[in-house]
Amino acid sequence: MEVVVSPPTDKDILDLGVMAAEQETCLPVKVCYGHILTLAKNVDCLFVPRLISCQKDTYICPKFMGLPDMIKHSGYNLPQLITPTLNARERRNSWPHSLVRAARELGFSRRMAEAAWYQARQELSLYRKKLQQGHTPLDILFSRCQPDVASDHNLLLLGHPYNIFDEFVNMNLINQLYRRGYRVITPEMLPPRLIEQKAAKLPKHLFWSLGRLLVGTASHYLEEGSVSGIIHVVSFGCGPDSLVGELLERRAKKVSQMPFLLLTLDEHTGEGGLITRVEAFLDMIEWRHVS
């Protein structure tokens, strides 16, 4: 089967998404609409999974849960949609089940589908290993390296993967930090078990998968103190992050007085404004070091 992947986000994709999606939705949903509509013209089948949960007792977010339906009823002519429900909320191994079922509906044998799943999983674990060695996904894709800098030049970059690793959406934030001589640490670089352990310390079970990732990572580095600052990237109107971000910011202030920058992205964010804020934040961190 030939697989077509949408090109990296650009202005056209974003504009398409902004036009097609409900105006209240957050930036990532609009970007996703843009990608889907870009693909729709050149494919026979679209893979838009219904992502419910990546781990036990959590959800991603309601918009992910409704995404295939939102797309289907957006009034555009779309090819056939493949929308397996991916839900690890109750059963741990339900992901392969639904993916294999989706493959069988497309006419593949169970054996082929399962073999494909195992291969994909192996690739994934290789990729994860690389991430945990301290590479960002972009480093791996473009085979580049984190800058070689002093160990006190680490920044913790928090945010959902679709925001912090999309260079168009975040206006090349990671590169900008590299250029200023900072190593970037993201939640993907910590072992999931450690993150889970830290997130479990919250007084109430946090039921958003990505929220747990952020809280777990942040508490680890706040305790350890091995980063000079935290940058939290959120999309305007992101539901979970409006609360999780608040908890993080309050904790950063209380626990260790760690510098904390909240960057809110939407389709109107200008590069100039973003750069100015990041530079001011980095200047502040450097002045702290001097004094």
Place this chain on the structure above:
Amino acid sequence: MKVTFPHMGYLYVPVRSLLNSLGVEVIVPPAISQETITLGTRYAPEFACLPLKVNIGNFLEAKELGADTILMAGGVGPCRFGYYSQVQREILSDLGIDLDMIILEPPQGQWRLLLRGLKRLTAKASPLAVYRAGALAWAKLKALDFMAKEMHPIQAREAVRGRTMRAWKEMVERIDDADNTKAVQEATQQGLALLRKIPLQTAKDTLKVGLVGEIYTILEPAVNLDIERSLGEMGVEVIRSVYLSDWVVTNLVLHTLHLRDDTEHYRLAAPYLNHFVGGHGLESISSTIEYARAGIDGVVHVAPLTCMPEIVAKSILPQVSMDEDIPVLTLMLDEHSAEAGIKTRLEAFCELLQARRNRQQTCHKRNCDVPAQCREGFTFEGISRN
């Protein structure tokens, strides 16, 4: 222990009754005003949804009156409401305000926490008293819901504007004052009699509008800028999709016991939304379909700005509106919403509905097919951000 709790429509009547009969001292926060909202907005996270902000306002105002404990509900996601209590506790403690919290929520394997909360509330009461307290509060809640349902058609047809609202206020007071289930029944009968006495306009063919959306914005008049009253006083009969007693049964009792059954909603919504999305997102879709098939003229969909489940619903409603031939008006509410703006939109919407109905009737009288432009559903948006 002086217990307070957040406002949500007339929820304060049964909750006050429940806590009072359990021998717990209750401080009901002052009714939600613009100051409450401003106060809450000042301390709550900027992008949190409106109910969280208003809750904070309630707590701070109740603290002024001497409350020292908050009774709050919770949830297990994915709607943000489930995590309100945690964020609110952080906000209050950072403000240096010492308020204890009792959180009642479906336990995720932590029955002990729920039981501990319940124990604190029922410490002073015998099991029989607990049962009686529950029965009385439940009776009051059912009575209020029943009255609200009875009131809507009368309000749309009243001859003198405002009579029904006055009667409603009196009924709420009477039910609030009742101190046993029998008295509640009597108050309900008296209330019904009051409603029946209201002079009606003769032979008025009223528009019917369904109210769907997120529960807090539907139930709290101070937050939805009195949508129900505005519509009623425009001579429009409101059909509300959510009543508090239904919500208590499905979300608090059945959900906790894993007996929740939403098959009817799921079945109706399935062609459009094939999975639950938290909050009342799915119910907004299914109720709209239900209303369309029942021949109701239009649907008003309300939600707080950035409400995740309702954004999913809002993305799908235009298609439902077209397929099912029912106009839908979505109102996203936040702390900047103003009554005049909402009222203008509602009036415009109702005028369109009236025009649509007239056209359909003329076509019907002339015994011809309804032309395409009459059948078209239309959707237009009302948002409070300008």
